[in-house]
Structure formats: C-alpha cells, structure tokens
Amino acid sequence: MIVSSDQMTSAGGAGVTKDRILDAAERLFAEHGFQATSLRHITADAGVNLAAVNYHFQSKESLILAVLIRKLEPVNRRRLELLDELEARQGDSAASLEEVLRAFLQPVLEAKAAGVELAAFPRLLGRIYTEPGAWIEKLIPRVFGEVMGRFKAAFAAALPGAEPVEVAWRIHFAIGSMAHFLAAGKLLELISMGAADESDAAGALERLVVFTASGMRAMVWRNKETAG
Amino acid sequence: MIVSSDQMTSAGGAGVTKDRILDAAERLFAEHGFQATSLRHITADAGVNLAAVNYHFQSKESLILAVLIRKLEPVNRRRLELLDELEARQGDSAASLEEVLRAFLQPVLEAKAAGVELAAFPRLLGRIYTEPGAWIEKLIPRVFGEVMGRFKAAFAAALPGAEPVEVAWRIHFAIGSMAHFLAAGKLLELISMGAADESDAAGALERLVVFTASGMRAMVWRNKETAG
DNA sequence: GAGACAATCATACGGTCGTTTTAAGCGTAC
DNA sequence: GTACGCTTAAAACGACCGTATGATTGTCTC
Numbered sequence: 001m002i003v004s005s006d007q008m009t010s011a012g013g014a015g016v017t018k019d020r021i022l023d024a025a026e027r028l029f030a031e032h033g034f035q036a037t038s039l040r041h042i043t044a045d046a047g048v049n050l051a052a053v054n055y056h057f058q059s060k061e062s063l064i065l066a067v068l069i070r071k072l073e074p075v076n077r078r079r080l081e082l083l084d085e086l087e088a089r090q091g092d093s094a095a096s097l098e099e100v101l102r103a104f105l106q107p108v109l110e111a112k113a114a115g116v117e118l119a120a121f122p123r124l125l126g127r128i129y130t131e132p133g134a135w136i137e138k139l140i141p142r143v144f145g146e147v148m149g150r151f152k153a154a155f156a157a158a159l160p161g162a163e164p165v166e167v168a169w170r171i172h173f174a175i176g177s178m179a180h181f182l183a184a185g186k187l188l189e190l191i192s193m194g195a196a197d198e199s200d201a202a203g204a205l206e207r208l209v210v211f212t213a214s215g216m217r218a219m220v221w222r223n224k225e226t227a228g
Numbered sequence: 229m230i231v232s233s234d235q236m237t238s239a240g241g242a243g244v245t246k247d248r249i250l251d252a253a254e255r256l257f258a259e260h261g262f263q264a265t266s267l268r269h270i271t272a273d274a275g276v277n278l279a280a281v282n283y284h285f286q287s288k289e290s291l292i293l294a295v296l297i298r299k300l301e302p303v304n305r306r307r308l309e310l311l312d313e314l315e316a317r318q319g320d321s322a323a324s325l326e327e328v329l330r331a332f333l334q335p336v337l338e339a340k341a342a343g344v345e346l347a348a349f350p351r352l353l354g355r356i357y358t359e360p361g362a363w364i365e366k367l368i369p370r371v372f373g374e375v376m377g378r379f380k381a382a383f384a385a386a387l388p389g390a391e392p393v394e395v396a397w398r399i400h401f402a403i404g405s406m407a408h409f410l411a412a413g414k415l416l417e418l419i420s421m422g423a424a425d426e427s428d429a430a431g432a433l434e435r436l437v438v439f440t441a442s443g444m445r446a447m448v449w450r451n452k453e454t455a456g
Numbered sequence: 457g458a459g460a461c462a463a464t465c466a467t468a469c470g471g472t473c474g475t476t477t478t479a480a481g482c483g484t485a486c
Numbered sequence: 487g488t489a490c491g492c493t494t495a496a497a498a499c500g501a502c503c504g505t506a507t508g509a510t511t512g513t514c515t516c
Binding site: 033035036140148152164165168169170171172173174175176177178179180181184187188190191192193195196207208210211212213214215216217218219 | 261263264368376380392393396397398399400401402403404405406407408409412415416418419420421423424435436438439440441442443444445446447
C-alpha cells in the first residue's frame with residue numbers, strides 16, 4: 001500500500017495507474033473477451049481502485065477502444081513503413097503481389113509471435129456490425145483508414161486488370177485467412193491433430209503469403225478468361 | 229394471454245414453447261452475441277416465461293449448444309450428401325479440389341443466403357479456445373467430427389503430394405476465408421466502398437472456390453519445388 | 457371425480473455489473 | 487500556509503444477471 005510520491009505527481013511521472021489499467025485490460029480482454037471481462041477483474045489485476053477506470057477513461061467502451069488503439073497502432077505503423085520501403089525500392093514499377101502481402105501480413109504475425117495477443121481483434125471485427133448500436137464503428141476508419149487506403153492502391157497496382165470491386169473481394173478473403181489464423185490458431189492443431197505448429201511465425205507468414213497471393217491472382221486470371 | 233389448449237399437451241402437439249425459445253435465442257444470439265443476450269431477453273422475445281428456459285434446457289450453456297447444433301446439423305448433413313454424390317460420381321479417381329471445396333462451402337453459403345444467421349458461429353469458434361473453462365469444446369467433435377474426417381481425406385486425395393500437416397494448413401486458411409466472409413461480410417462493403425454485394429451467394433461461392441482452390445494448390449506446387 | 461403428471465407461471469435469491477458519489481491525499485502556486 | 491488542481495480511495499447505487507422455488511394450470515389415466 002506504500003506508493004512512491006512520484007506516482008501521483010501530475011507534472012513529473014506520467015500516469016502509472018492508467019498504464020497499469022491498460023496492461024491488465026489488454027491481458028484480460030484477450031483471455032476472456034470484452035463482455036466477459038469486468039472492470040472489477042481489471043482493477044483487481046492491476047492493483048488499482050475500481051473508480052480509477054471511470055476517472056481515466058470515461059467508460060468501459062472507451063477503455064476497450066484505448067486498449068485496441070494502443071495495440072494496433074504499432075502494427076499499422078510498421079505496415080506503412082514496409083510499404084514505404086517497398087515502393088521506394090520499386091520506383092515507378094508496381095511491387096509484386098507477394099511483397100505487398102508480406103508488408104501487410106508480416107507486422108501482424110510478428111506481433112503475434114512477440115506475445116502480443118491479437119486474437120481478440122478479429123473477433124471484435126466480426127462483431128462490430130452485429131452489435132447493437134455499433135458502438136465501435138468509428139474505430140475502423142480511425143485505426144485502419146490510412147492502411148486500408150494505401151494497401152488497396154498497392155493491391156490494385158499488383159493486380160493489373162482487376163476491377164476495384166474484385167480487388168476488394170480478394171482483400172477480404174485474404175484478411176479472412178489471416179484473421180482466422182489469429183483468432184482460431186489452435187484450431188489448426190486440432191485439424192492437423194497436433195502436427196502443425198501455429199507458433200511457427202516464419203512458416204505461417206510464408207504459407208499465408210503463398211496461399212493468399214495465389215488465390216488473389218487466380219481470381220484475376222479467371223476474370224481475364226471469362227470476361228476478356 | 230389466451231393460449232389454445234394444444235400448446236400445453238405433452239402427448240399431442242410437440243413442445244411449442246421449446247421451439248419458440250430456440251427461435252428467439254437463435255435470432256438474439258446472432259444479433260447480440262452469446263454473453264450479451266440474457267435469458268430475459270430471450271423469453272420476452274419468445275413470449276414465454278423466464279423459468280421455461282431452465283425447465284426445458286438446464287442452463288444457458290445448454291441452450292447455446294442446442295441452438296448451435298440445431299443450426300449446424302442440416303448444413304453438415306448437406307455437406308456429407310454432396311461429398312457422397314461426388315465420390316459416387318468419381319468412382320476410383322479422386323475428385324477435383326474445386327469440387328470438394330464446393331461441397332464444403334456451398335451448404336454454408338446456401339444457408340446464409342436462405343436467411344440463416346451463421347455469423348455467430350465463426351465468432352464462437354474463435355472464442356472457444358480463449359474462454360475460461362473452454363465450456364464448449366465438446367461441440368467441435370460432436371458437430372464437426374464426421375465432416376472434418378471425411379473432408380480431410382477428400383482434400384488430401386485432391387492434393388496429391390502434400391503431407392497431412394500441409395493439408396491441415398491449407399484447410400485452415402480456406403476455412404478462414406469462409407468464416408471471415410460469414411462473420412464480417414459487411415466489412416466487404418466497407419472495403420469496396422459499397423460496390424461489392426455480400427448477399428450475392430452464387431458469386432460469393434464461385435469467388436471463394438476459385439480463391440481457396442488456387443491458394444491450396446499453390447502451396448502444393450511450392451512444396452514440390454522447394455522440397456522435391 | 458381423484459390423483460398423477462408435465463408444463464407454465466409469478467416471484468424471489470444471491471451475485472455481479474458499470475457507474476456515481478463523497479471524501480481524502482498529494483504536489484504546486486500564490 | 488492556505489487555497490487549488492489532480493489523483494486515488496471506499497462505499498454505495500440501481501439495474502440486471504442466471505438460477506431455484508413453490509404454486510397453478512390443463513390434460514390424461516384410472
């Protein structure tokens with residue numbers, strides 16, 4: 001119960017309590033889901049008072065948003081970094097589909113490998129449009145707006161001849177493979193009866209890139225065949 | 229408050245209340261999720277008494293299981309039907325990857341097109357391994373045991389040269405694309421900015437089959453190239 | 457008709473939830 | 487040294503949760 005004084009200064013040491021809440025919330029949300037995790041669990045785990053949540057964040061919803069944003073921001077920043085490098089290296093010519101996919105997928109799988117629990121987010125994504133009130137819709141443009149725009153253009157450039165609508169379908173399927181891997185990775189062990197290792201980040205990335213690149217390209221070819 | 233007498237006979241008319249509960253629960257679970265849907269919501273929506281849930285089902289968990297099993301059984305029966313037809317038609321030679329995929333995917337998309345709300349299940353799948361107590365793990369073998377076994381063999385036959393572990397990876401990715409389409413179909417409209425139509429069942433099936441078939445095959449080829 | 461029986465009813469129990477209120481502790485500025 | 491932010495603390499609020507209980511209903515069997 002002894003707290004050093006610098007924990008409470010407003011000018012000096014920054015909000016320790018706030019970060020403790022965020023850390024505990026992130027851990028518990030990932031483990032039990034959002035609804036099932038109560039503020040009392042979080043504050044008990046963080047060793048802070050219950051009321052601190054509603055003081056630093058205004059509500060549980062805002063806390064969830066803060067946790068997700070903090071978790072996803074570095075991933076998306078790394079994605080844009082890789083895409084920047086890629087485009088700088090390519091110059092005028094378009095980057096290959098595999099390279100764009102790698103830039104998109106690698107930061108996520110890296111984060112997963114580094115122990116960041118990302119399983120909660122795909123689950124949340126699927127829930128956004130079915131939850132009453134759609135309380136979190138504003139998260140999408142805020143967190144994914146830039147990434148979505150940049151990568152849509154990159155994918156379109158890497159898939160010449162595909163209409164924008166078809167590019168969207170392919171991106172959607174590719175995200176699906178990734179999201180399902182993140183959210184239900186353990187299911188892989190069940191399908192393979194223990195033989196496959198979901199924690200093999202490098203192997204997973206390579207397999208994901210090959211799988212999605214081929215799937216996305218196949219749809220282009222098919223389009224060309226049937227339509228052109 | 230006037231109820232016809234045949235609603236209460238135990239011998240004659242079958243459990244009307246039970247079905248009303250299942251219907252309301254299915255609708256509300258799909259709309260709000262499992263945790264967020266209370267038994268009071270369900271019984272109010274079904275127009276039955278609160279205690280009826282714990283009378284006909286023993287607990288909320290059992291109700292959830294009953295809802296899911298009722299919803300998924302026809303889908304999986306149809307899957308096996310299509311696979312039976314396919315294998316009977318093929319005789320000794322293996323069915324093509326596309327055909328196996330179609331048998332696997334079509335019943336799900338058909339059900340979705342027919343208005344059966346399936347979005348809740350992928351979400352649940354992702355949650356199974358993170359929920360405390362894993363209260364629903366027994367659902368997987370019960371509902372998917374036969375389907376999983378039969379289709380694993382069919383996929384392996386359609387992907388000659390692939391080790392079982394690699395087949396599992398591919399199935400996992402393919403399921404991911406499907407599950408993500410079911411769970412977050414509306415996200416597609418957002419990516420395409422309203423141009424793509426997620427309710428186009430035939431188009432979705434065709435795109436899914438092409439995408440996943442190509443992805444799964446590409447991993448075989450790559451394996452042959454690098455390993456052979 | 458009387459009793460057995462399954463189904464439905466109104467109601468209550470013990471808990472937990474998110475949030476609010478009120479008070480206290482602390483560093484800083486005047 | 488005292489008034490003033492900012493942060494934490496303890497306790498309570500009203501609401502809702504899943505479940506259990508005991509009475510009541512209508513129907514069937516004898």
